[in-house]
Amino acid sequence: MSPSPRVAVVGTGVIGAMTAWHLARRGAEVLALDTYSPGHDRGASAGESRIFRTVYKEGAEYVPLLQRSGQLWRELEAATGSALLTLCGGLTIGPADDPDVAAVRACAEECGLDHEVLDAAEVGVRFPQHRLDTDEIAVLDPAAGVLRPEPAVQAALRAAEAAGARLLPYHPVDDVTETAGGWRIRSAERVYDVDHVVFAPGPWARRLAPLRESPVEARLITACWFAARDVAAHRPNRLPIAIRRHREAGFSCFPALDGAAIKIVPHHLGWPVLDDPDHLPRTADVEFVRRASAAAERLLPGVVPHPVRIGTYVEGFTPDDHALLGPVPGCANATVLTGFSGHGFKLAPVFGELAAELVLTGTTSHDIDRLDPARFA
Ligand SMILES: Cc1cc2nc3c(=O)[nH]c(=O)nc-3n(C[C@H](O)[C@H](O)[C@H](O)COP(=O)(O)OP(=O)(O)OC[C@H]3O[C@@H](n4cnc5c(N)ncnc54)[C@H](O)[C@@H]3O)c2cc1C
Incomplete structure (x- = not known):
């Protein structure tokens, strides 16, 4: 060439x-x-918002790629004068025997990455924005954050x-x-x-x-924003990003960036296949909203559990x-x-x-x- x-x-x-x-x-x-x-x-x-994290449940082989990516995010910020990545930390929360929680701990230990394991009482003191059952834990990744x-x-x-x-x-x-x-x-x-x-x-x-x-399927992913009762407590300086695993629900959770609301992306309600990415519905059906609201009410005590905003997006998935x-x-x-x-x-x-x-x-x-x-x- x-x-x-x-x-x-x-x-x-x-x-x-x-x-x-x-x-x-x-x-x-x-x-x-x-x-x-x-x-x-x-x-x-x-x-x-998007999650950035380096303690990776998807596989320790991704860790060097994630570390390089972190450097490149900073390079791009410097080259363009943009603020793109805020390292607010990241929590993976759920039962200690949940496969994702266990995988995050295993990755941190295998790769020697900084992390803390917090029990439900410690989370209650440090991150009261989340409600945990007594047998749940959180793994805190200090090198995680939120991307714009x-x-x-x-x-x-x-x-x-x-x-x-x-x-x-x-x-x-x-x-x-x-x-x-x-x-x-x-x-x-x-x-x-x-x-x-x-x-x-x-x-x-x-x-x-x-x-x-190619085996790429277009799938619908829906996000819901919930107004925070105390917005200051839900900003990135006080609320890390989180991956919440629970017996009844699961979502990723993002701090308030718009000055009013936190975002969750429910995982437990499925990511349906779209026959065509151009057929993206622009809002969610009532049953989806009801179930997302129930998850917020159960697990996020600091929000008004009815979404103030819904966003729908389409992503390509492989088998x-x-x-x-x-x-x-x-x-x-x-x-x-x-x-x-x-x-x-x-x-x-x-x-x-x-x-x-x-x-x-x-x-x-x-x-x-x-x-x-x-x-x-
Ligand atoms: C709601 C949601 C939450 C997510 N959360 C996270 C997260 O927290 N952290 C994380 O790391 N990842 C997350 N992801 C995944 C991540 O956002 C995607 O993997 C990533 O954005 C994929 O980017 P892309 O460029 O491949 O696709 P796209 O952003 O869809 O870009 C594809 C582009 O190609 C263009 N295009 C297609 N066909 C043609 C054509 N024929 N001619 C010209 N242009 C064309 C389209 O217009 C489009 O602009 C999330 C995804 C979604 C949807």
């Missing part, structure tokens, strides 16, 4: 935006296209543009075809010829011909809940990043870096065999 390969990035949610940034700053000639606006709320990369998704996407795209990338919002890619040594991209009645294409289409993966057979990151099976000069299965945001900077390495050198600085798209081919 030439020293300045022409690379098209299809999709600029957080993953495509980060990939465009890393490619451009390594000297590639980048064209970054998206159907919608930077930071839009129709896909997976929106909704005010919309500003993060916009910052990554600004950094990409500053490094020379050309951004094309409102440019749906209608067709991609392999050519001798490259790809032809059709969008908004124009044609672009490039050496390499990176597909970062999130839940829209199967719409693109080379990914039609094993691990992303697809690597060469597109059966194609030359094509890389795919999709199917982040509800946990791609925190890792987006490092995933973008790995994709750029793969495109430009054919190899990566971290072992990502587990994410190889060929495992489902």
